[in-house]
Amino acid sequence: MILPIVQYGDPVLRTRGKPVEQIDDQIRELAANMLETMHAASGVGLAAQQVGEALQLAVLDISPVEDRPSTLKIDGKNVPDAKSAMPLVLINPEVELQGETEVGIEGCLSFPEITGEVERAQSVWVRAQTLNGDMIELEAGGFLARAIQHEHDHLQGILFIDRMNSAAKAALASRLKRLQKETRRGIRHREALVAETTL
Ligand code: ZN
Numbered sequence: 001m002i003l004p005i006v007q008y009g010d011p012v013l014r015t016r017g018k019p020v021e022q023i024d025d026q027i028r029e030l031a032a033n034m035l036e037t038m039h040a041a042s043g044v045g046l047a048a049q050q051v052g053e054a055l056q057l058a059v060l061d062i063s064p065v066e067d068r069p070s071t072l073k074i075d076g077k078n079v080p081d082a083k084s085a086m087p088l089v090l091i092n093p094e095v096e097l098q099g100e101t102e103v104g105i106e107g108c109l110s111f112p113e114i115t116g117e118v119e120r121a122q123s124v125w126v127r128a129q130t131l132n133g134d135m136i137e138l139e140a141g142g143f144l145a146r147a148i149q150h151e152h153d154h155l156q157g158i159l160f161i162d163r164m165n166s167a168a169k170a171a172l173a174s175r176l177k178r179l180q181k182e183t184r185r186g187i188r189h190r191e192a193l194v195a196e197t198t199l
Helices: 025-040 143-155 166-198
Strands: 045-047 057-060 070-074 088-107 115-129 135-142
Touching: 025 045, 025 057, 025 088, 045 143, 057 143, 070 143, 088 135, 088 143, 115 143, 115 166, 135 143
Parallel strands: none
Antiparallel strands: 045 057, 057 088, 070 135, 088 115, 115 135
């Protein structure tokens, strides 16, 4: 099922995700819906907050991206084509940043048509649970490392605009304000509808 994607201005995007205690049918269904939603929106990553659930759960699929290379090791083994390991479902991920940093362009499904340069570590080490409950360790580099950092930030309530430099943020300020306003108006409208139907 394709879920509505939460837009900037909704407080759930600023909420740190609770750890997933048990990987049950509900979590499996949420992950499947998040994958479907991400693919339908042509995104490469989606965090639970972006579908309104403040949980430590994110999905990724970088396979549509042609021009930005990635590297991947799973449990110490080199995966020659990182795309072959997609999609990834990361539950309760721990992320450590490694190596140098680099600047790259990012977008976010919660910020339609807004992109900006963000400085990120070139590689990351990750330990996470999979949908089977297994623990996996990943080492990712390049674009996948960037995507993982972006999603891991979402799980802490951190957004890519927080990582932009002040000039970039200033340039986006009026668009962000407008988006925030629209989102809040939408939330009030939905709340009013709920109030009406529960009278
Ligand atoms: Zn995002």
